[in-house]
Amino acid sequence: xxxxxxxxxxxxxxxxxxxxxxxxxxxxxxxxxxxxxxxxxxxxxxxxxxxxxxxxxxxxxxxxxxxxxxxxxxxxxxxxxxxxxxxxxxxxxxxxxxxxxxxxxxxxxxxxxxx
Amino acid sequence: xxxxxxxxxxxxxxxxxxxxxxxxxxxxxxxxxxxxxxxxxxxxxxxxxxxxxxxxxxxxxxxxxxxxxxxxxxxxxxxxxxxxxxxxxxxxxxxxxxxxxxxxxxxxxxxxxxxxxxxxxxxxxxxxxxxxxxxxxxxxxxxxxxxxxxxxxxxxxxxxxxxxxxxxxxxxxxxxxxxxxxxxxxxxxxxxxxxxxxxxxxxxxxxxxxxxxxxxxxxxxxxxxxxxxxxxxxxxxxxxxxxxxxxxxxxxxxxxxxxxxxxxxxxxxxxxxxxxxxxxxxxxxxxxxxxxxxxxxxxxxxxxxxxxxxxxxxxxxxxxxxxxxxxxxxxxxxxxxxxxxxxxxxxxxxxxxxxxxxxxxxxxxxxxxxxxxxxxxxxxxxxxxxxxxxxxxxxxxxxxxxxxxxxxxxxxxxxxxxxxxxxxxxxxxxxxxxxxxxxxxxxxxxxxxxxxxxxxxxxxxxxxxxxxxxxxxxxxxxxxxxxxxxxxxxxxxxxxxxxxxxxxxxxxxxxxxxxxxxxxxxxxxxxxxxxxxxxxxxxxxxxxxxxxxxxxxxxxxxxxxxxxxxxxxxxxxxxxxxxxxxxxxxxxxxxxxxxxxxxxxxxxxxxxxxxxxxxxxxxxxxxxxxxxxxxxxxxxxxxxxxxxxxxxxxxxxxxxxxxxxxxxxxxxxxxxxxxxxxxxxxxxxxxxxxxxxxxxxxxxxxxxxxxxxxxxxxxxxxxxxxxxxxxxxxxxxxxxxxxxxxxxxxxxxxxxxxxxxxxxxxxxxxxxxxxx
Numbered sequence: 001x002x003x004x005x006x007x008x009x010x011x012x013x014x015x016x017x018x019x020x021x022x023x024x025x026x027x028x029x030x031x032x033x034x035x036x037x038x039x040x041x042x043x044x045x046x047x048x049x050x051x052x053x054x055x056x057x058x059x060x061x062x063x064x065x066x067x068x069x070x071x072x073x074x075x076x077x078x079x080x081x082x083x084x085x086x087x088x089x090x091x092x093x094x095x096x097x098x099x100x101x102x103x104x105x106x107x108x109x110x111x112x113x114x115x
Numbered sequence: 116x117x118x119x120x121x122x123x124x125x126x127x128x129x130x131x132x133x134x135x136x137x138x139x140x141x142x143x144x145x146x147x148x149x150x151x152x153x154x155x156x157x158x159x160x161x162x163x164x165x166x167x168x169x170x171x172x173x174x175x176x177x178x179x180x181x182x183x184x185x186x187x188x189x190x191x192x193x194x195x196x197x198x199x200x201x202x203x204x205x206x207x208x209x210x211x212x213x214x215x216x217x218x219x220x221x222x223x224x225x226x227x228x229x230x231x232x233x234x235x236x237x238x239x240x241x242x243x244x245x246x247x248x249x250x251x252x253x254x255x256x257x258x259x260x261x262x263x264x265x266x267x268x269x270x271x272x273x274x275x276x277x278x279x280x281x282x283x284x285x286x287x288x289x290x291x292x293x294x295x296x297x298x299x300x301x302x303x304x305x306x307x308x309x310x311x312x313x314x315x316x317x318x319x320x321x322x323x324x325x326x327x328x329x330x331x332x333x334x335x336x337x338x339x340x341x342x343x344x345x346x347x348x349x350x351x352x353x354x355x356x357x358x359x360x361x362x363x364x365x366x367x368x369x370x371x372x373x374x375x376x377x378x379x380x381x382x383x384x385x386x387x388x389x390x391x392x393x394x395x396x397x398x399x400x401x402x403x404x405x406x407x408x409x410x411x412x413x414x415x416x417x418x419x420x421x422x423x424x425x426x427x428x429x430x431x432x433x434x435x436x437x438x439x440x441x442x443x444x445x446x447x448x449x450x451x452x453x454x455x456x457x458x459x460x461x462x463x464x465x466x467x468x469x470x471x472x473x474x475x476x477x478x479x480x481x482x483x484x485x486x487x488x489x490x491x492x493x494x495x496x497x498x499x500x501x502x503x504x505x506x507x508x509x510x511x512x513x514x515x516x517x518x519x520x521x522x523x524x525x526x527x528x529x530x531x532x533x534x535x536x537x538x539x540x541x542x543x544x545x546x547x548x549x550x551x552x553x554x555x556x557x558x559x560x561x562x563x564x565x566x567x568x569x570x571x572x573x574x575x576x577x578x579x580x581x582x583x584x585x586x587x588x589x590x591x592x593x594x595x596x597x598x599x600x601x602x603x604x605x606x607x608x609x610x611x612x613x614x615x616x617x618x619x620x621x622x623x624x625x626x627x628x629x630x631x632x633x634x635x636x637x638x639x640x641x642x643x644x645x646x647x648x649x650x651x652x653x654x655x656x657x658x659x660x661x662x663x664x665x666x667x668x669x670x671x672x673x674x675x676x677x678x679x680x681x682x683x684x685x686x687x688x689x690x691x692x693x694x695x696x697x698x699x700x701x702x703x704x705x706x707x708x709x710x711x712x713x714x715x716x717x718x719x720x721x722x723x724x725x726x727x728x729x730x731x732x733x734x735x736x737x738x739x740x741x742x743x744x745x746x747x748x749x750x751x752x753x754x755x756x757x758x759x760x761x762x763x764x765x766x767x768x769x770x771x772x773x774x775x776x777x778x779x780x781x782x783x784x785x786x787x788x789x790x791x792x793x794x795x796x797x798x799x800x801x802x803x804x805x806x807x808x809x810x811x812x813x814x815x816x817x818x819x820x821x822x823x824x825x826x827x828x829x830x831x832x833x834x835x836x837x838x839x840x841x842x843x844x845x846x847x848x849x850x851x852x853x854x855x856x857x858x859x860x861x862x863x864x865x866x867x868x869x870x871x872x873x874x875x876x877x878x879x880x881x882x883x884x885x886x887x
Binding site (some may be wrong): 031032035036038040041042043052068112114 | 157161162164165166228231246631
């Protein structure tokens, strides 16, 4: 994948140089990411380096951004991509599973990104 | 796997500071901010800077960081002020304003970037420790480092900038100057001072002051006619409104508008607005009025306009001259009334789409107070609850004020008008037109202050019209019903009785004629007896009317006796008395050249009929043969020989007075262009119809007795009242009928004191007690 991709998608680059695609609208939910994307900084591109996070954490971050977006915009939720990590609670709403092993990493990431 | 039973949590690897020391981090941050402020944010890596802040916060440097940031911004803004505003300070005016506006826009952008970079600090530190967020803190620094030192200069330049645009006199959409002003206002409104925003605290007052001064100077320097002045003012206000809209918020806009209205409208009200309004009102220019009225929605202004409108209308009405070329007073009056009614309609057309402010509360309350004592008749003038007054109600108020000032005239002349209208209904062709006219007139009647006087005069006129069959009875009935709707049946009770008398008389006459035909089919004339209820008709004393021993010609006498017998059979409790002088005779006579139907009063007819048997008669002989009272006889004879159009008797010698020995013969040479000739009666009219003084006397009597009743009613409730208060309450009680004068009141009190209904307090002569 290259930088020529549509601006609707941005890529988060983890410390291990892995790329994680996320829809721009989904990424905007994080005020940190929003500041980057809206600002005029050297790294205000579609490829954002996140050297403080490992790939597996970023994976989870992206997943959560998608999940949160769907949760808040249920009208767009028609395109369910059958994520394995989703349960459905008694309200018919999906739950988000957090792998125990990553919980502390995710806590820090959530704080950093303000999501 | 041993660990499979346990929950395994990865411990994030200990994040070290990516820099060696706090100072080093700060230096890095400062470089980043420098780049931001010099518009080189593209050189700054967001992620790195953000992470720097993140780490500093995580290592508990946040308070220190916040302090450093603040110091940095202070330094930065001070420097900006020096380099971008103070430098080249000779460049004043728009240069300064534009620079400041640009600086403001830049600062906004830069502060936002700084906030983004220090987002983590902003998020975690500011709220929790109740310190202003990064942007707010930046604005505070901006205010204290840039705006406050420049406060006076900014105010001065801003105000003169506005003045500059005003003096150019036109606005263009993309004017960079108005753009700068808008930016600056939004800046000043963003920056908060101690109590309000910067604009309100420091600049607004000068701006208002200067705006007032500017327009005041402008309008007084050009000396214009009202119309041109008004156009100018309209233009200026439109311009100013458009200008203000470009850069001010609605609040400040309204304040400026008010200030300028003060200058442009109030200072010129008497010289400009008032004369124009008068012009609009006298020319019935709807357009001009609408413009004047639409100038501003200020309540005070509209109230004042309303007063001027009322004054103008009253003045206009007062200026309606009586037409002196007409000889008869009734015609003069009718013409006058027609013009008044006409004006009313025109003004109603003119004003109907406007809504007027009603008087301020306290006065409205007073009015309401007086209405409580009053009956409901005053309701028409009271403003409705919304504080607005309709045009009709305004006009009614105005006209009733006018009538108040021209009492006697208005009452009489409106009556004359009604009379002349109704007389035209005799030939049935104009009925619908007359109805319309009378309806219009009826609207004004309720505005008259002395409605009792109106009724009295109207009654006299009605009786004349009815007895002489000068109008259509149907229309009369319609009109009386209408008046009764306007004034209440109290006023029209007697009028209705009169009309009923006429129609009952018609019925009786018909059945009498039928019975006569059976008995004496050869009856040679039409006989139309009219039976009137004494008390309802305006004849004071029946003995003035009835002359018992008149000798009637044979046929008439027969009819009289026949009718008396018929009537007594029908209503045997009632007695009939004949008022011959209210009736009339129609006699067909062949003169030498032409045949004529002569219509004349009964007495004249009796005299004329004598000549069927006699060729020549002396005054004395006529008196003996008829028993007509002497004065009446002389009057009738004079009419028969003197009146220019209906001289049917000749007299010798042909002098202008009647002597007992004068001899009369039929004027056989008489001729006239029409077959039907009305024999005019010369002096005065039918007796029993009162002269003016008579009317006034009766009015006085009625008023005193109405006042008596009112005083007694008032005192019965209050028991004891002081003179002034008693007068007020009594006046309020009789207001629906007439306006109480002190003279009438005094007369009434004198009567009541004498009759001991009321007692004067022995100690205080101004105090009255009710005696049960």
